[in-house]
Amino acid sequence: MAANPLRHLPSVDALLADASELVAIYGRPATVDALRAALAEARAAGEARPADRLLARAAELLGRPPSLRPALNATGVIVHTNLGRAPLAAHALERARAVASGYSNLEYDLAAGARGSRHDHLGGLLAELTGAETGMAVNNNAAAVLLSLAALASGREVIISRGELIEIGDGFRIPDILAQSGARLVEVGTTNRTSLGDYEAAIGPETAAIVRVHQSNFRMVGFTAAPGLGELAELAARRDVTLIDDLGSGQLLDLPDLADEPTARSSVEAGAHVVCFSGDKLLGGPQAGVIVGARAAVERIRRHPLARAVRIDKLSLAALEATLELYRDPQRALREVPVLAAAAEASEAVRERAGRLAERLGGDVVATTARVGGGAVPLLEIASFACALDGGEAVAAALRAGDPPVVALVREGRVLLDCRTLTDEQCLQISL
């Protein structure tokens, strides 16, 4: 029998004796962990690596933290665009891992034993959940809108209300996205009022589509008017143009608290030919843009050359399909989709969590207002509670420098750790 080469691996203690430099920089516990990890790698490889190589590897493991890494969201903004929007459901993570850790049938038709299309995976499920004939997904909702217009209206006119020429954030403006599609914008109405007659008067031989854009991140009050989607659909059908509805966030369940965000089903039922919405706003899935609608329109969209440039990747597709599966049982979606669970959690439970955190960190509990964020239901105020700490910006900066980093708000000199966007487990990871 061959001698086991691993017998010659040094012990953690022996390595530690030569690791005083690392201990000085990173501390003993982290250095021991890194040495153990370096040893485990050598064992897994079946190699008796020498001490100097193991020490170098430990130094590497201890080195700079990755640039993109987990952070705790203590802001109370549930779909926080700067913090990665929607956390994924466990079911979605498991599916993404299963699909991406090996090969998959991403573009392979298993029944036929021949090439398939990634756009075939979601058609049935999206039809079931929205009432549309079929559906597909692309990289994000901006791409969904861009691609839909490029496929259905390029070189022709698209009618849009002046009240819907919105900026969705970070300088991205709907009119600019529409212009990139090659369609010519025809603006109708005024900022606060647009009538059905305004749309009708603008329809001419060059008109390909009417676009309705949900005013996601703001609301207008007072002297306002806009035709309902059903009226626009009736006009579009009568004048033989396509009606495209950009819902922004949208939602799949008809939750009363979120009534300001239309469901995809309501848009389909009102008669929109193509409905676009985000995968990682209130839907609570991965970054993606969902397109549902009439089979002929979706077919043209998936055949357009730009579809390749904005296609969804397999990780996101896997996570999106699994997230959508949760919606087949609305109760399960409410329990397991993290953004829905966070929005729906009883404020009493949030208060208790804030109480436990305050006791551990030496703060006190204050009432706060949480929000959905991500440009969805901007007026909705969700009763919430935070652990408030003294120390202002200095303490907030220390929390951001922690491991894991914690992002919190500072109000009137106090740091607020809003517990609606923190789990019990995450609270235990916060230290001062």
Ligand SMILES: *Cc1c(COP(=O)(O)O)cnc(C)c1O
């Ligand atoms: C957020 C939003 C978009 C863009 O969606 P992404 O998924 O972020 O690309 C487009 N239109 C509206 C109305 C939005 O609110």
